[in-house]
Amino acid sequence: xxxxxxxxxxxxxxxxxxxxxxxxxxxxxxxxxxxxxxxxxxxxxxxxxxxxxxxxxxxxxxxxxxxxxxxxxxxxxxxxxxxxxxxxxxxxxxxxxxxxxxxxxxxxxxxxxxxxxxxxxxxxxxxxxxxxxxx
Numbered sequence: 001x002x003x004x005x006x007x008x009x010x011x012x013x014x015x016x017x018x019x020x021x022x023x024x025x026x027x028x029x030x031x032x033x034x035x036x037x038x039x040x041x042x043x044x045x046x047x048x049x050x051x052x053x054x055x056x057x058x059x060x061x062x063x064x065x066x067x068x069x070x071x072x073x074x075x076x077x078x079x080x081x082x083x084x085x086x087x088x089x090x091x092x093x094x095x096x097x098x099x100x101x102x103x104x105x106x107x108x109x110x111x112x113x114x115x116x117x118x119x120x121x122x123x124x125x126x127x128x129x130x131x132x133x134x135x
Protein backbone atom coordinates (compact mmCIF):
# COMPACT_ATOMS: atom_id res chain seq x y z
CA UNK A 1 0.00 0.00 0.00
CA UNK A 2 2.79 2.36 0.96
CA UNK A 3 4.60 1.60 -2.33
CA UNK A 4 1.44 2.46 -4.29
CA UNK A 5 1.29 5.92 -2.69
CA UNK A 6 4.98 6.50 -3.42
CA UNK A 7 4.50 5.43 -7.05
CA UNK A 8 1.43 7.67 -7.40
CA UNK A 9 3.35 10.59 -5.91
CA UNK A 10 6.22 10.08 -8.35
CA UNK A 11 3.81 9.96 -11.30
CA UNK A 12 2.19 13.25 -10.23
CA UNK A 13 5.56 14.94 -9.79
CA UNK A 14 6.78 13.56 -13.13
CA UNK A 15 3.63 14.75 -14.93
CA UNK A 16 3.95 18.22 -13.38
CA UNK A 17 7.58 18.43 -14.50
CA UNK A 18 6.62 17.55 -18.08
CA UNK A 19 3.72 20.04 -18.09
CA UNK A 20 5.92 22.82 -16.75
CA UNK A 21 8.25 22.65 -19.73
CA UNK A 22 5.68 23.53 -22.42
CA UNK A 23 6.13 23.05 -26.15
CA UNK A 24 9.53 23.75 -27.72
CA UNK A 25 9.86 24.43 -31.45
CA UNK A 26 13.28 24.75 -33.06
CA UNK A 27 14.61 25.08 -36.58
CA UNK A 28 14.68 21.83 -38.51
CA UNK A 29 16.49 20.89 -41.70
CA UNK A 30 15.87 22.98 -44.78
CA UNK A 31 15.49 21.19 -48.11
CA UNK A 32 15.78 22.45 -51.67
CA UNK A 33 12.90 20.94 -53.66
CA UNK A 34 12.95 21.74 -57.39
CA UNK A 35 15.04 24.86 -56.65
CA UNK A 36 12.76 26.09 -53.86
CA UNK A 37 13.72 26.23 -50.21
CA UNK A 38 11.36 24.23 -48.01
CA UNK A 39 12.07 25.03 -44.36
CA UNK A 40 10.96 22.91 -41.44
CA UNK A 41 10.69 23.13 -37.68
CA UNK A 42 10.99 20.38 -35.08
CA UNK A 43 8.53 20.41 -32.18
CA UNK A 44 9.13 18.67 -28.87
CA UNK A 45 6.02 18.30 -26.75
CA UNK A 46 7.24 18.62 -23.17
CA UNK A 47 3.74 19.46 -21.96
CA UNK A 48 1.18 17.12 -20.45
CA UNK A 49 -1.36 17.59 -23.24
CA UNK A 50 -1.69 16.02 -26.68
CA UNK A 51 -1.29 18.51 -29.53
CA UNK A 52 -3.89 17.95 -32.22
CA UNK A 53 -2.68 20.68 -34.59
CA UNK A 54 0.29 23.04 -34.52
CA UNK A 55 1.07 25.71 -37.10
CA UNK A 56 3.87 28.28 -37.06
CA UNK A 57 3.86 31.03 -39.67
CA UNK A 58 7.43 32.17 -40.38
CA UNK A 59 8.41 35.30 -42.29
CA UNK A 60 11.55 34.71 -44.32
CA UNK A 61 13.62 37.77 -45.30
CA UNK A 62 15.41 37.13 -48.59
CA UNK A 63 18.77 38.49 -49.75
CA UNK A 64 17.01 40.48 -52.51
CA UNK A 65 15.03 42.45 -49.87
CA UNK A 66 11.71 40.63 -50.35
CA UNK A 67 9.86 38.78 -47.62
CA UNK A 68 7.81 35.60 -47.89
CA UNK A 69 5.58 33.97 -45.29
CA UNK A 70 5.45 30.18 -45.04
CA UNK A 71 3.04 28.12 -42.95
CA UNK A 72 4.75 25.19 -41.26
CA UNK A 73 2.17 22.67 -40.03
CA UNK A 74 2.05 19.45 -38.04
CA UNK A 75 -0.74 18.06 -40.25
CA UNK A 76 -3.24 19.04 -42.88
CA UNK A 77 -5.93 21.16 -41.23
CA UNK A 78 -8.76 19.27 -42.93
CA UNK A 79 -6.96 15.94 -43.29
CA UNK A 80 -6.13 12.97 -41.16
CA UNK A 81 -5.06 13.91 -37.64
CA UNK A 82 -1.45 13.50 -36.61
CA UNK A 83 -1.42 14.12 -32.86
CA UNK A 84 1.78 14.89 -30.96
CA UNK A 85 1.56 13.14 -27.61
CA UNK A 86 3.42 14.31 -24.48
CA UNK A 87 7.11 13.48 -24.75
CA UNK A 88 7.04 13.05 -28.53
CA UNK A 89 8.75 15.04 -31.28
CA UNK A 90 7.39 15.86 -34.73
CA UNK A 91 8.31 17.91 -37.79
CA UNK A 92 6.36 20.95 -38.92
CA UNK A 93 6.58 21.28 -42.68
CA UNK A 94 5.28 23.39 -45.52
CA UNK A 95 2.63 21.62 -47.56
CA UNK A 96 3.60 22.53 -51.10
CA UNK A 97 0.36 21.15 -52.52
CA UNK A 98 -1.69 23.75 -50.61
CA UNK A 99 0.70 26.71 -50.37
CA UNK A 100 2.91 28.76 -52.65
CA UNK A 101 6.53 27.69 -53.01
CA UNK A 102 9.15 30.10 -51.68
CA UNK A 103 10.61 30.69 -55.16
CA UNK A 104 14.26 30.80 -54.12
CA UNK A 105 16.87 28.28 -52.93
CA UNK A 106 17.72 28.09 -49.22
CA UNK A 107 20.94 30.08 -49.68
CA UNK A 108 18.83 33.16 -50.47
CA UNK A 109 17.15 33.21 -47.02
CA UNK A 110 18.75 35.86 -44.83
CA UNK A 111 16.57 35.99 -41.71
CA UNK A 112 13.57 34.27 -40.10
CA UNK A 113 10.98 35.54 -37.64
CA UNK A 114 7.77 34.12 -36.25
CA UNK A 115 4.56 35.82 -37.37
CA UNK A 116 2.02 33.70 -35.48
CA UNK A 117 1.53 30.34 -33.79
CA UNK A 118 -1.66 28.26 -33.72
CA UNK A 119 -1.79 25.40 -31.23
CA UNK A 120 -4.83 23.22 -30.61
CA UNK A 121 -5.19 20.15 -28.42
CA UNK A 122 -6.55 16.85 -29.65
CA UNK A 123 -9.92 17.98 -28.19
CA UNK A 124 -9.91 21.06 -30.46
CA UNK A 125 -9.27 23.61 -27.71
CA UNK A 126 -6.40 26.10 -27.55
CA UNK A 127 -3.26 24.64 -25.99
CA UNK A 128 -2.84 25.66 -22.36
CA UNK A 129 0.94 25.14 -22.50
CA UNK A 130 3.27 27.85 -23.68
CA UNK A 131 4.82 27.46 -27.14
CA UNK A 132 8.43 28.59 -27.49
CA UNK A 133 9.66 29.02 -31.10
CA UNK A 134 13.23 29.54 -32.29
CA UNK A 135 12.98 29.72 -36.09
